[in-house]
Amino acid sequence: MITNFQYNDIVLYAKGWYERTDLYEDLGYLLSKIYGWTPKRDDELAHFMLIILDRICEEQGKKFSSDYLCSFSSFWNEVNRYSDIYECTYNRAIILLVLGRLQELTKDEIKLNPPHYGKKEHFRMGCLFGKNPISMTYTEMNRRAQKIFT
Numbered sequence: 001m002i003t004n005f006q007y008n009d010i011v012l013y014a015k016g017w018y019e020r021t022d023l024y025e026d027l028g029y030l031l032s033k034i035y036g037w038t039p040k041r042d043d044e045l046a047h048f049m050l051i052i053l054d055r056i057c058e059e060q061g062k063k064f065s066s067d068y069l070c071s072f073s074s075f076w077n078e079v080n081r082y083s084d085i086y087e088c089t090y091n092r093a094i095i096l097l098v099l100g101r102l103q104e105l106t107k108d109e110i111k112l113n114p115p116h117y118g119k120k121e122h123f124r125m126g127c128l129f130g131k132n133p134i135s136m137t138y139t140e141m142n143r144r145a146q147k148i149f150t
Helices: 008-014 023-035 042-060 072-086 090-104 137-148
Strands: none
Touching: 008 023, 008 090, 023 072, 042 137, 072 090
16 A cells, blocks of 8 residues: 555545646646646656656556556557547646546555645645535635545
8 A cells, every 4th residue: 555655635636636727737736846846848747647657556566557557558559549539639648647547546555645725725625526615614625634534
């Protein structure tokens, strides 16, 4: 099981714990918290997402982390499939593919640290369907997160 994962907030983002605004800005912000540098181009962001996928594989002791990522050729096929389905660039398809893999991680595979919400925090609590009401307090957001993570 993976614990104290360096990319915890990116996994939380993939799982919908943070409200999404712009994919590139959001992931750039989260990566800047880790590296002190914000990727500006989609190829730079795709590179960092592949680094995260590599770290997941290392932590799990696997060459690749799921069936469709069991070889370079199947990975290439999957990225091209994403590119066709979402009508996007190869780099954006990589980003979406890795976010999908992060979203699939189960509580038996990774122990996530709970998110923290507040005035000085970048993200509000995410919601899978629609948006949480703007009137929801940070205390309520943190209470809900703690309830799930404990």
